[in-house]
Amino acid sequence: MKIASVVAAFITSLAPSAFAQDIDREPGSGIPAVKYQYGMEVDISKVLxxxxxxxxxxxxxxxxxxxxxxxEIHKIQFLEWGNGPHNV
Structure with missing residues (x-):
């Protein structure tokens, strides 16, 4: 029983670093996001x-x-309605 607790604690301690590595692999992770404002002109040729x-x-x-x-590569941020289950 103690071994299972130790293994679980070890695996849990690795989760944040694994999550951080996934974020670093996201395209554009090193680019600061510009917050979209209504009426702002955006020149989008291709969404990456x-x-x-x-x-x-x-x-x-x-x-x-x-x-x-x-x-040139850019990142923009805006708000939208999520498409998850609406009967929650």
Whole structure:
């Protein structure tokens, strides 16, 4: 029983570092996000990455990493309704 507790504690201690590595692999993780404001002109040629909010509920932040018409990479953040289960 004590061995199981030690193993569980060890695995739990590794979780934050594994999560941090996943964030670093997200495209555009080193680019600061610009908060979108109504009426702001955005030159999007190609979307490279978008936050997946398919399982979130309510108003949630979205980050979009995109390439503009000049080939430069940008990140923009805005709010949207999550698409998760609405009968919660």
């Amino acid at each position: 990455h978008r936050t997946d909010n398919s399982k979130k509920v309510g108003v949630v932040p979205v980050n979009v990493v995109y390439e503009d018409s000049k080939g």
